Each structure stands twice: as structure tokens, then as C-alpha cells.
Amino acid sequence: xxxxxxxxxxxxxEHLPLTxxxxxxxxxGIDEIxxxxxxxxxxxxxxxxxxxxxxxxxxxxxxxxxxxxxGLASAFQTGLNAALALDADIIVNTDADNQYPSEAIxxxxxxxxxxxxxxxxxxxxxxxxxxxxxVKKLFQRWGSSAVRIFSGSEVPDAPSxxxxxxxxxxxxxxxxxxxxxxxxxxxxxxxxxFAITSIPILTNPKTRESRLVKGVWNYVKRMGATIVRVYAxxxxxxxxxxxSLPFFIVAALGIGRxxxxxxxxxxVGTLGHIQSLVLSGTALSVATLIMLVGLVADLIxxxxxxxxxxxxxxxxxxxxxxxxxxxxxxxxxxxxxCAPNFCPNAPLSTATVILNTATxxxxxxxxxxx
Numbered sequence: 001x002x003x004x005x006x007x008x009x010x011x012x013x014e015h016l017p018l019t020x021x022x023x024x025x026x027x028x029g030i031d032e033i034x035x036x037x038x039x040x041x042x043x044x045x046x047x048x049x050x051x052x053x054x055x056x057x058x059x060x061x062x063x064x065x066x067x068x069x070x071g072l073a074s075a076f077q078t079g080l081n082a083a084l085a086l087d088a089d090i091i092v093n094t095d096a097d098n099q100y101p102s103e104a105i106x107x108x109x110x111x112x113x114x115x116x117x118x119x120x121x122x123x124x125x126x127x128x129x130x131x132x133x134x135v136k137k138l139f140q141r142w143g144s145s146a147v148r149i150f151s152g153s154e155v156p157d158a159p160s161x162x163x164x165x166x167x168x169x170x171x172x173x174x175x176x177x178x179x180x181x182x183x184x185x186x187x188x189x190x191x192x193x194f195a196i197t198s199i200p201i202l203t204n205p206k207t208r209e210s211r212l213v214k215g216v217w218n219y220v221k222r223m224g225a226t227i228v229r230v231y232a233x234x235x236x237x238x239x240x241x242x243x244s245l246p247f248f249i250v251a252a253l254g255i256g257r258x259x260x261x262x263x264x265x266x267x268v269g270t271l272g273h274i275q276s277l278v279l280s281g282t283a284l285s286v287a288t289l290i291m292l293v294g295l296v297a298d299l300i301x302x303x304x305x306x307x308x309x310x311x312x313x314x315x316x317x318x319x320x321x322x323x324x325x326x327x328x329x330x331x332x333x334x335x336x337x338c339a340p341n342f343c344p345n346a347p348l349s350t351a352t353v354i355l356n357t358a359t360x361x362x363x364x365x366x367x368x369x370x
Contacts, residue, residue: 003034003091004033004036004083005033005091006036006079006083006093006094007019007036007094007096008093009038009039009040009046009050009096010040010041010042011043012096013049015096016037016050016053018098018207019095019097019102022101027106030113034061035050036062036082037050038075038079038082039064039065040069040075041067041068041070071179073177073179073181073184074178076181077173077181080165080170083170084167084171084319085319087319087323089167090165090167092105092163093161093163093165094161095161097208099204099206100122109164112164112165112166118166118189118196119164119166119169119185119195120197121162121197122157122162122198122200123156123198123200124160124202125201135216139220143158143227144157144158144159150227150231150235151187151190151191152190153196154198158183166194171312172189174308174311177230179226180226183230184230187231234301236300236301237294237297240290240294240297243290244290248287251284251287254276258280261276
């Protein structure tokens with residue numbers, strides 16, 4: 001059983017050593033632990049600091065790099081792809097600013113080891129975080145409640161980035177939004193019927209200001225838009241029905257008023273209240289158009305699910321082909337018949353492995369098996 005701990009980083013030279021200092025070396029049920037640094041276009045010495053820590057502590061390390069800063073969600077997806085290429089059975093995601101306690105990783109992966117969950121999310125217990133303002137705590141609760149309602153999950157702290165994925169869950173994750181991965185992964189895991197659970201943790205003291213949250217109202221606006229967008233993508237018919245519902249109500253009330261006044265005022269007749277009928281007809285037309293758009297979106301959603309199924313099969317085939325290549329190389333090496341430029345280097349150890357972020361395949365220098 002192999003555990004990969006991925007850490008997205010952007011200019012984290014100062015705080016990364018704190019995060020790496022308490023990485024667990026041994027976990028019951030885990031045979032191998034590797035730290036994966038996702039360098040999201042850092043301009044400081046983040047990568048050098050990680051390599052130095054790996055050499056000094058004799059800890060397996062892998063590095064995936066972006067040539068420029070592409071954002072948290074993109075770095076997270078690169079990390080998942082790289083961890084899967086490293087043959088991870090469990091993937092833990094944590095932040096580089098030492099917000100989350102590395103000592104809690106064994107507890108985080110325990111439900112997956114026990115086959116009780118596919119996705120485990122750490123509950124930061126935001127009411128106990130001292131540097132969170134009352135307004136921020138309130139919006140954290142409201143946001144998590146909205147995610148629970150729309151996703152159908154029971155996650156107490158949806159924005160928490162400290163989480164563990166089983167291999168199967170990680171294979172099924174496909175990031176579409178570019179702001180953050182936290183909400184979308186919950187929706188995807190819930191809609192694909194993966195088991196989700198949470199464990200309580202206590203966060204570490206604050207080391208720096210959040211780069212994702214640039215003001216409470218900006219965060220609320222962007223997170224709200226993310227929730228609506230992801231919900232509409234996974235439940236388009238329901239989403240567009242909710243959008244059309246106010247127009248259906250207005251149409252029903254207008255038609256009801258037109259008929260009622262026509263009955264109560266026979267002398268005036270229905271022609272005296274024709275404005276209600278015009279308003280109702282307009283509202284009904286708008287509502288019908290919205291529902292038709294929802295129907296088209298639902299059909300597109302079915303196509304998206306088929307494409308995701310095909311993508312999942314391709315990913316599994318690609319990873320299995322990489323394994324087969326390594327097995328063939330070992331067999332040829334055993335018989336002393338390995339062809340030049342066929343085999344990868346020695347197995348991953350304390351040496352750093354640079355990963356191609358496009359395909360997340362290991363780019364090791366090719367040489368003879370000798």
C-alpha cells in the first residue's frame with residue numbers, strides 16, 4: 001500500500017519546511033510514503049528547499065512543475081495525475097503554509113485503509129479557529145450547508161483542503177473550475193456514489209494571509225458562483241427547473257387573477273384584465289424556454305458522463321501499460337537481454353523525480369538495464 005502526500009506550492013520557500021518537518025515516516029497499513037511537491041510556477045527557492053529537506057531526512061520525494069502559475073485547482077489536478085503515475089493507492093492533499101497538522105495524516109487515511117470511505121475530509125472546526133472573524137465563520141457555515149444541500153453529502157467543512165482520496169476516487173476526479181478544487185471534488189464524489197466521511201482536527205497557528213481569500217465578499221461571490229456552476233453541471237434539469245420556477249409562479253398567478261376577476265366582475269368581462277394575461281403569457285414563455293435549455297443541458301450532461309467513463313478507462317489503460325513496461329524491463333534485466341534506451345532508472349528513492357505535468361508520466365533518463 002503506497003501513500004503519496006501532495007503539496008501544491010507557490011512561492012512557499014519560507015513556510016514549506018514547517019509543513020515538511022512533521023511528515024509521518026511510518027503509518028500502520030502503509031508500506032511506502034512519498035511526498036509530492038507541485039511547484040505552481042514558483043519564483044523563489046521552493047523546489048530547492050524541498051530537495052534539501054529530502055536529502056537531509058532521507059525521505060522519498062517527487063516534484064511536478066508548472067512553467068507558470070496556473071492556480072490552485074490546476075495544481076491539484078496535476079498532483080492527482082502525478083500521484084497516480086507514481087502508483088499511489090492513497091493520496092493525501094495538504095497545504096504548504098502549515099495550516100493543517102501533518103500529525104493527523106494517519107487518522108485521515110485510516111477510513112480508507114479500513115475501506116469505510118473513498119474520500120476523507122478534515123473538519124477544521126471553524127468555530128474554534130481564533131483568527132477567523134465572526135462574519136467569516138458565519139459564511140463558512142452557510143457555504144458548507146449549501147454544499148451539503150446541493151451535493152447530497154454530509155461534509156461539515158466543505159472548503160477544507162486537507163483530504164485523502166482512494167485511488168479509485170482520484171481516478172474519477174476531473175477538475176473543470178479554475179478557482180478551487182474543494183467544492184467540485186465533493187460534488188463529483190457524491191454524484192459518483194463514493195463514500196465520503198470527515199474527521200475533526202485542530203489547525204496550526206496562522207503563518208500567512210490566505211492567497212485564495214482576497215476579502216470575505218470576494219470569496220463569497222466566487223464560491224457561490226462555483227457552487228451554482230458545479231450544481232448546474234451535475235444536475236442541469238433540476239437547476240434550470242429552479243431557475244424557471246419564479247416565472248412559472250408569476251404565470252400561474254397572472255392566469256389565476258385573470259380568470260378570478262373575469263368571474264367576479266362579469267360586467268367588465270375578461271377584456272378588462274387583459275394585461276394579466278399578457279404578463280402571464282410572457283412569463284410562461286420565458287419559463288418554457290429555460291426548461292428547454294435545461295433539457296438540452298441534461299442531454300449534454302449525459303454525453304459528458306459517457307466521455308468521463310471513456311477517460312477513466314483510458315487512464316487505467318495508460319497506468320497499466322506503464323506498469324507492464326516496468327515488469328517487462330525487470331524480466332529482460334533478469335535474463336540480461338534488456339535493450340538500450342528501454343528501461344527507466346532505479347526505483348524512486350530520495351532522488352527527486354521531475355514529472356511532466358501534461359501527462360504526469362515520469363521523465364527519467366533512459367539507459368541500459370546494466
